[in-house]
Amino acid sequence: MSTSTTFSPCEISRGGVGDTPSLLTMIRQPMIRKLQNIRPRSTVAQKQVSLLAVICLLIGVFSVLSPHFLTLKNFQTILRNMPELGLLSVGMSIVMMTGGIDISAEAALGVAAILVGKSMLQGDPAWVSALIGPITGGILGTINGVVVAYFGVLPIIVTLGAMYVWRAVIFLLVGARWLSGLPRTFDPLVKTFVLGIPIPFIFFLLITMSLEFLFRKTPFGWHILAIGNSEYSARLAGVRTRRVTVGAYALLGVLVGIAAFLYVGKHRNVEMTVASGMSLEAIAAAVIGGTSILGGEGSVIGCVIGVFFIRLLQNGLVLLGIPSIWDYLVLGGLIIAAILSDLLYKRRRT
Amino acid sequence: MKKISKAFGGVIALRDVDFRLFEGEVVGLVGDNGAGKSTLIKILSGVYIPDKGDIYIGGERVEFRSPLDAWKYGIATVYQELALAxxxxxxxxxxxxxxxxxxxxxxxxxxxxxxxxxxxxxxxxxxxxxxxxxxxxxxxxxxxxxxxxxxxxxxxEARVICMDEPTASMAVGESERILDFVRRLREQGKAVIFISHNLEHVFRVVDRLVVLRHGRVVGEGYVEDLDKDTVVKLITGVLENLNLLGEEVREGTTGDLLDRNGSKKVRR
Known part of the structure; x- marks a missing residue:
C-alpha cells in the first residue's frame, strides 16, 4: 500500500520547486492514505457494502412506484418468504466456499418435505415429523458429499444427476398427486409473530448466526476455505479434506431438511414441483452476498442480505404488476451479473 | 525406507530405493528433474502410498496413509509447491x-x-x-x-524435517538465513532432508549426500569425501555408480532413525 510521490506535469510547471514536494502533494498524500484505510479490508466486505447500497436504492425506487410497498405488512411478507431460501443459501455458500456447488438442494427439499408431510398425515408425534426433515436432508447431502469427496467427480455433475434422482424419488413417493390437507400441528410455530417478526425468520437468523460463529471461530471454517483455495494444498497441510467436504454437503442437507419442515408447516400441502428453481435462487443469494463462485472466500452472514435482496426484488416486481415470468429473467440476469462482477473484479486485481 | 518403488501409470518414479536418515543429520537429496526426489519425499510424508517397500522408524515398521499420519510420527515437510492457501x-x-x-x-x-x-x-x-x-x-x-x-x-515440532527446494525462490540474504536455520535444526538433534538444485547450498549445509537418477540411488557418501564435479557426473550419468559408505553401514542400519555413530544401532 505505498502511495507514489510522482508529480503531475502541471504541478511541476506551476510550482517549479525542483525536488521538494509541492504543497498540493503534501496535503494529498495523507488524504489518500485515509481513504485507503476507510475502504473495507476484505473483498467480501466490499461486496456487502455495495449490496447494501443497492438495497437502499431499490427500497427507494419501489416506495416511489408503489404505495403498498413501504408498509409493515409488506415487509412482514418479505420476512416470511425468506427462511426456506435463506437456509438453503447459507448451506449453499458453505458448499461453494469449498469450491463445490449443489444443484440438487431443491429436489432434496422436495423429498424431505414429502416425507415430513406423510409423517404428519400418519399422525406421528410432532417431534418425529419435525426430525424427519433434517435427517432426510442430512442423508441425501451426505450421499452427494461422499461421491464428490471420495470419487472425485465434479460437484456440478454429481448434484445435477442427484437432482433428477431425487425428483424421481418424489414421484415414486406421491405419484402425480399432491399431499394436501395436512394437520395444523405446526401453526403456532410457523405462523406466530414476535414483536412483529415471524418466528421462522427468527429461527433462520439464529441458525445463521450460530453457523457464522462455527465458521469464523472454529477450525472447520479455515478448513472449508483452505479446500476452496486448493484441495491438494489443504491436504498437504494436514486438513482431512474428504471428511470436511462431506461435512459441508451434509450440513447443507440438514439445513435443506429444516427448510422442508418450515415449508410444510407453513403451506400444509406439498406439490410435486415443490421448491423448483430454489437451488439457483440460493446460489444467486450466496454469490450476491459475497461468496465467490470459485470457492475459497465468502460469507455466511452475507447470505441474509443476499436473500433479502432477492425477495425484495421479487416482491417489488409483483407490486408493480409485472408478470411473474419476468421474475425468471431478472433472477437469471442477476446471477450472471453477480458472477461476472465477481470474476471481473478478480481479474482487475491480479 | 527400504526398497521403495512407486510408479505413476507407466512411468516408474522410484525403483527399489533405500534411504536412511539419522538424528542430528542433514542429508542432501540431489538429482536431475524427474529423478524422483520429490516423489521420495512425498512418500515419506504420507502424500503418496508406495507400491512396494516399507518405512521404518527406530526399527518399527510404519504405514502412512495421509500427511497427518506422517506428522504424528514427527515428520514435517516443506513442499516444493509450498501448499499454501x-x-x-x-x-x-x-x-x-x-x-x-x-x-x-x-x-x-x-x-x-x-x-x-x-x-x-x-x-x-x-x-x-x-x-x-x-x-x-x-x-x-x-x-x-x-x-x-x-x-x-x-x-x-517435528523430529524429521523434509525441505523440498527451500531456497528456490529466495534472495541471497534470505537463503543464507535458511541455511543457517538448517544448521540450527541439526544442533537441536533433528534430522533434515534437504533437496536442492543448488549444489553450492547443498555442499554448505549437508552432512551426507544421496544422488538419485531415473528413480534409483546412484551415489551416496559423506560430503567430505565428495566434490561437486563427482556429484554432477553422478547426476548426469557420466559416472554410473558410487557408494562411499561401505557395505557395513549399508547393511547394518537400513531404515532406522539412529544416532549417526551407530550407538543405538539396531541390527535387523
Whole structure:
C-alpha cells in the first residue's frame, strides 16, 4: 500500500520547486492514505457494502412506484418468504466456499418435505415429523458429499444427476398427486409473530448466526476455505479434506431438511414441483452476498442480505404488476451479473 | 525406507530405493528433474502410498496413509509447491490443519491470539519481516511465501524435517538465513532432508549426500569425501555408480532413525 510521490506535469510547471514536494502533494498524500484505510479490508466486505447500497436504492425506487410497498405488512411478507431460501443459501455458500456447488438442494427439499408431510398425515408425534426433515436432508447431502469427496467427480455433475434422482424419488413417493390437507400441528410455530417478526425468520437468523460463529471461530471454517483455495494444498497441510467436504454437503442437507419442515408447516400441502428453481435462487443469494463462485472466500452472514435482496426484488416486481415470468429473467440476469462482477473484479486485481 | 518403488501409470518414479536418515543429520537429496526426489519425499510424508517397500522408524515398521499420519510420527515437510492457501492470511496458513484451539464449553474454538503470537515468534526466528500478518499470502514475495511454508513445518515440532527446494525462490540474504536455520535444526538433534538444485547450498549445509537418477540411488557418501564435479557426473550419468559408505553401514542400519555413530544401532 505505498502511495507514489510522482508529480503531475502541471504541478511541476506551476510550482517549479525542483525536488521538494509541492504543497498540493503534501496535503494529498495523507488524504489518500485515509481513504485507503476507510475502504473495507476484505473483498467480501466490499461486496456487502455495495449490496447494501443497492438495497437502499431499490427500497427507494419501489416506495416511489408503489404505495403498498413501504408498509409493515409488506415487509412482514418479505420476512416470511425468506427462511426456506435463506437456509438453503447459507448451506449453499458453505458448499461453494469449498469450491463445490449443489444443484440438487431443491429436489432434496422436495423429498424431505414429502416425507415430513406423510409423517404428519400418519399422525406421528410432532417431534418425529419435525426430525424427519433434517435427517432426510442430512442423508441425501451426505450421499452427494461422499461421491464428490471420495470419487472425485465434479460437484456440478454429481448434484445435477442427484437432482433428477431425487425428483424421481418424489414421484415414486406421491405419484402425480399432491399431499394436501395436512394437520395444523405446526401453526403456532410457523405462523406466530414476535414483536412483529415471524418466528421462522427468527429461527433462520439464529441458525445463521450460530453457523457464522462455527465458521469464523472454529477450525472447520479455515478448513472449508483452505479446500476452496486448493484441495491438494489443504491436504498437504494436514486438513482431512474428504471428511470436511462431506461435512459441508451434509450440513447443507440438514439445513435443506429444516427448510422442508418450515415449508410444510407453513403451506400444509406439498406439490410435486415443490421448491423448483430454489437451488439457483440460493446460489444467486450466496454469490450476491459475497461468496465467490470459485470457492475459497465468502460469507455466511452475507447470505441474509443476499436473500433479502432477492425477495425484495421479487416482491417489488409483483407490486408493480409485472408478470411473474419476468421474475425468471431478472433472477437469471442477476446471477450472471453477480458472477461476472465477481470474476471481473478478480481479474482487475491480479 | 527400504526398497521403495512407486510408479505413476507407466512411468516408474522410484525403483527399489533405500534411504536412511539419522538424528542430528542433514542429508542432501540431489538429482536431475524427474529423478524422483520429490516423489521420495512425498512418500515419506504420507502424500503418496508406495507400491512396494516399507518405512521404518527406530526399527518399527510404519504405514502412512495421509500427511497427518506422517506428522504424528514427527515428520514435517516443506513442499516444493509450498501448499499454501493463497486467499488466506499468514497466520491461517502457518497453522492450517494444526490450529491452536481452546476448549470453550466443549467446543474447539480457534485461539487466534495465541496463534498470532506464535506466528510472530516463528517468523522472527527465520528473520522474515512482514508488514502485516493479515495480508493474503498471494500478496507476498516468493521468498516470504517460502518462509511461511517453512514456519508451518517448524511449528509442528517435528523430529524429521523434509525441505523440498527451500531456497528456490529466495534472495541471497534470505537463503543464507535458511541455511543457517538448517544448521540450527541439526544442533537441536533433528534430522533434515534437504533437496536442492543448488549444489553450492547443498555442499554448505549437508552432512551426507544421496544422488538419485531415473528413480534409483546412484551415489551416496559423506560430503567430505565428495566434490561437486563427482556429484554432477553422478547426476548426469557420466559416472554410473558410487557408494562411499561401505557395505557395513549399508547393511547394518537400513531404515532406522539412529544416532549417526551407530550407538543405538539396531541390527535387523
Amino acid at each position: 493463497d486467499k488466506m492470511n499468514v497466520v491461517e496458513n502457518i497453522f492450517l490443519g494444526h490450529e491452536l484451539v481452546k476448549n470453550v464449553l466443549g467446543l474447539r474454538i480457534l485461539d487466534k491470539r495465541r496463534m498470532r503470537q506464535r506466528a510472530g515468534e516463528l517468523l522472527k526466528q527465520l528473520l522474515i519481516e512482514l508488514k502485516s500478518l493479515d495480508v493474503p499470502v498471494s500478496k507476498l514475495s516468493g521468498g516470504q511465501r517460502q518462509g511461511i511454508a517453512i514456519c508451518r513445518a517448524l511449528n509442528l
